[in-house]
Amino acid sequence: EAGVTQSPTHLIKTRGQQATLRCSPISGHTSVYWYQQALGLGLQFLLWYDEGEERNRGNFPPRFSGRQFPNYSSELNVNALELEDSALYLCASSLGLAGGDEQYFGPGTRLTVT
Amino acid sequence: AQSVTQPDIHITVSEGASLELRCNYSYGATPYLFWYVQSPGQGLQLLLKYFSGDTLVQGIKGFEAEFKRSQSSFNLRKPSVHWSDAAEYFCAVERGGSQGNLIFGKGTKLSVKP
Numbered sequence: 001e002a003g004v005t006q007s008p009t010h011l012i013k014t015r016g017q018q019a020t021l022r023c024s025p026i027s028g029h030t031s032v033y034w035y036q037q038a039l040g041l042g043l044q045f046l047l048w049y050d051e052g053e054e055r056n057r058g059n060f061p062p063r064f065s066g067r068q069f070p071n072y073s074s075e076l077n078v079n080a081l082e083l084e085d086s087a088l089y090l091c092a093s094s095l096g097l098a099g100g101d102e103q104y105f106g107p108g109t110r111l112t113v114t
Numbered sequence: 115a116q117s118v119t120q121p122d123i124h125i126t127v128s129e130g131a132s133l134e135l136r137c138n139y140s141y142g143a144t145p146y147l148f149w150y151v152q153s154p155g156q157g158l159q160l161l162l163k164y165f166s167g168d169t170l171v172q173g174i175k176g177f178e179a180e181f182k183r184s185q186s187s188f189n190l191r192k193p194s195v196h197w198s199d200a201a202e203y204f205c206a207v208e209r210g211g212s213q214g215n216l217i218f219g220k221g222t223k224l225s226v227k228p
Contacts, residue, residue, distance in 0.1 A: 004157070033216075035216075042218055042219070042220045042221065043158075043204065043206075043216075043218035043221075044218075045215050045216060045217070048215070056215055058215065090157055090158065092157075092158075100146035100163065100165045100208060102160055102163065103160070103216065104160070105150075105157035105158040105159070106157050107155075107156055107157045108156075108157055
């Protein structure tokens, strides 16, 4: 069974541009989560989507947004890129169960903002 | 605000030696607790989780963790470390009522000496 997949593997953008990151969950999983892993800041929760709706959001500005498609894949958009947005962005998926749901992570997209 | 503390940034152990990685959390009630491992350039893999019941939980790759409510700790252990265990280990907490929002510790990097 295929795991969580993310594309692209690497993305290089210039400050002020927009970045789009994509995630395909494990088959049967309805929830998708996004995390940012920045140097020195650790892993921080960004967004949670379930059944096409945004269910929870971390402490990030509105220029971080996303959506979930009917096939449960998801997109993370980062507008007006800043240098500090450079990080590994991890996507995870789960069955969408209540509380303590196991999240399975993809390999990540390395975003570099120059 | 709740938090997860992993006091050891970097630990080096000899192959075959035992291992204990520390994790403390700050939360009023018993949260859902997880340990993840991240190999270089990879996403996170779930090692084990604690929801309730038996305070000693077994995970994959020979790891176990013990939940101690009185110490707000969830330490990860392995009786005999293999060179392939070299990686970064993250403790995470999901606060009840805030599904999807995993709060991670800063991680402990494990190096294994031959």
